[in-house]
Amino acid sequence: MNALLRAHSGLRYVVLGLLIAAIFVAYSNWKSGKDGDSKIYLFALIATHTQLLIGLVLYFMSPKVDFKQLKVDVFRFYSIEHVLMMVIAIVLITIGRSRSKKMVGADKHRTVLYFYGMALVIILVAIPWPFRNLGSGWF
Ligand code: HEM
Incomplete structure (x- = not known):
């Protein structure tokens, strides 16, 4: 559980880095009208899907997931808000990539x-950054 949590926590920066890089590449390819796929789109998808898999395991093991204590911020955040927003974001990335594969230029x-x-944007909002006082740190 601890190793998985450390991996999940550190991977946030890989996800953010790859997403920002993919967005940057997509913008410049769009503006220059370049054809062809970029591997960075795939890498960003793989990184977010890895978070989904680790997150699913954590969800069933974490003491911070508890539907009996939803009035408490930390429990509500991990039981509902974090998962829901992250799953929406990952679905958007999956749709974006599969739609784009059928397109050209x-x-x-x-x-x-x-x-x-x-x-x-959704992922940035759904990360338990230290300043949100949810008991999580930078790493
Ligand atoms: C891009 C997607 C995601 C990112 C960037 C992300 C990021 C994070 C971060 C930074 C933490 C705090 C770790 C710590 O306190 O050290 C965390 C905790 C957690 N995440 Fe995610 N997450 C993602 C997706 C998911 C998904 C899809 C699920 C569930 C299906 C999930 C379930 C959890 C759970 C249960 C915890 C709390 C574990 C605990 O402290 O006991 N995450 N996540």
Whole structure:
């Protein structure tokens, strides 16, 4: 549980880095009208799906997931808010990538830009940053 939690916590930076890189690449490919796929779109998808898998295991083991204590911020956050927002974000990334695969040229990259962009905002909001006082640190 502890090793999984450390991995899940550290992987947030891999997810954020790859998403920001993918968004940057999608924007420049869109503007330059470049064709062809970019591997960075796939890597960002893989990183978020890895978080989903680890998160699912944590969800069934974590003492912070408790539906009897939803009035307490920390329990409500991990039992509902964190999972719900993260799953929505991961679905957006999955839809964005699969739609973009069927497209060509500027449309392809614009689709990645919009879907990954929406997902990034949701993920940033759903991360238990230390200043949100949910008992989690930077790592
Ligand atoms: C991109 C997706 C995700 C990111 C970036 C992310 C990030 C994080 C971070 C930074 C923590 C705090 C770790 C710590 O306190 O050291 C955390 C905790 C947690 N996450 Fe996620 N998460 C994601 C997706 C998910 C999903 C999809 C689930 C469930 C299906 C999930 C379940 C949990 C649980 C249960 C905890 C609390 C574990 C505990 O402290 O006992 N996460 N997550």
